Amino acid sequence: MLYILITYDINTTSLNGQARLRKVAKVCINYGQRVQNSVFECKVNEAQYRELQHKLLKIIDKNVDSLRFYRLGENYDKKVKHIGAKQTYKVDDPMIL
Template sequence: MFVLITYDVNITSPNGAKRLRRVSKVCLDYGKRVQNSVFECVLTETQFVLLKNQLKGLIEEEQDSVRFYLLGNNWKRRIETIGKNFGLDFTGELII
């Protein structure tokens, strides 16, 4: 499934900058950054659950926010870009 992840971490709170770096690092393990706090990921159901659990363990729920937009398998028709496209191209070859 294609998942768009956005987050807002309160960096003015104690350890906020550290939480922000950790959230960003976890998201980088699963997808590609397309804007400062926005990631595009192609995940299995298991990966999605693992990612959510990791992020839940990092944030302060009273101060921070993580949002998941599940675009499913028909995501190509749901994404439009104006300007430079930093998104993932899953239609071509992917070398890992």
């Protein structure tokens, strides 16, 4: 499994940009958890990672938007320090809905 951090900056000065922002967030939420407004932590396999990238690249406008993908590695939880509000769950922990 890969631990990926996805960040994005979508130009929302137009209605199309606002729609792209919602679409990007909707795709990302299907693969991980939102940890900040435009930041998601995801645990995916290689196929899911390629699929996720492909879906996001079809949405964004490369001339005005940007995406960043960070591979956090195996011990991601030791590399991330969280301070403040909006606590998150560990990606590997069971989730009760």
